[in-house]
Amino acid sequence: MAKVTIKVNGKNQTRTVEDRMLLVDFLRDELRLTGTHIGCDTSQCGCCTVHVDGRAVKSCSMLAAQANGANVVTIEGMAKGKTLHPIQRAFSECHGLQCGFCTPGMIMATAGLLKDNPNPTDAEIYKGLEGNLCRCTGYINIVKAVKMSAKLLRGKRH
């Protein structure tokens, strides 16, 4: 067993878990933060994307023990109380989702993309979201939502 302390959405969380526990299972089963989804078993879909020490990663592809001492932000850490994060607002307003299953991962990947590139072109958005799959084929509005997110985060509105 591994004793891990991970700062999740600003709060230190200490648990003793199996060495083989994945970070995504730590978040979902130990902390009940079920906004981080598991959409595949092959590290491809990106639904489980969270930020570890400021970088977007797939939480299904690392052990909880590897995140010991790290600072993790999940979709639950994005909104400020009842106020949605600008990226959440953009996905809502642009209807950047259909079933919504991929959305938490899309939002966390978008946050990662915009941190590196605050004003991405369409091509850069496609490339930046390459690690995330939407099976409703809703990419057109997702791209719109990323563009609106970028505008909002740059302090501009339309």
Place this chain on the structure above:
Amino acid sequence: MYALNYVKAKSLKDAAAILARNPEAKLLAGGMTLIPTLKQRLARPTHVVDIAGLPELRGIAVKAGKLVVGAGSKHHDLATSSVVRKAIPALAGLAAEIGDPQVRNRGTIGGSLANNDPAADYPAAVLGLGATVVTTKRSIAADGFFQGLFATALEAGEVVVRVEFPLPKRAAYMKFPHPASGYAMTGVFVAQTAGGVRVAVTGAGPGVFRWTAAEAALAKSFKAAALEGVKLDSSGFNNDIHADREYRANLVRVMAKRALEKLSGKK
């Protein structure tokens, strides 16, 4: 995933000691291949020894005419490093095209080389540039490091510490990525080095290899046209649902030409 013991190594020496005590232990760096493999129960190590973040594996710098990259450097680090972009832009560009952003944020160059996936990108750069892989035990020239499908010259308990890339006169990498995985269906790294022209091919065969006939042709004329009709033995090439061996053979030539065109366009 089968049960295993997670151990965080305090140093390379510590990692070596853990490996020596546990013959069925595996090193864990970024884990972008190992963790998915464990999830599929395709490997059953008793221990995973985490060496990510060890200070001994860090650092990217140009020293004595070589670009020295710590094995723990992540793909994102290479892709965005001003040092790499200035010294060997083709290497930075290659790193930027590996997998997806989440993979580039975790995966390391040392892990990729030790794994030697036949469709990985870094082996093409390391072989194409004639780099040296420095381990905890010795220095291994690229020409002797890669030994076919997931096989390298690394011995049990030997850890990749850094890679030393001689600076080429110019170099370019072009790949045809698998549309789903981003792995190279075929990728070709072309470099004009102090020791001559080198052409390394990944994704096409069971492991990275040098296309020596193309090197000879390009040594005479460093132009895409020089590759017309150059002999390429594709008998051992990968032949699967994604591309048959004839198609891959064609891709090798096309990617090599594109790499040369990229170079002539930039000068």
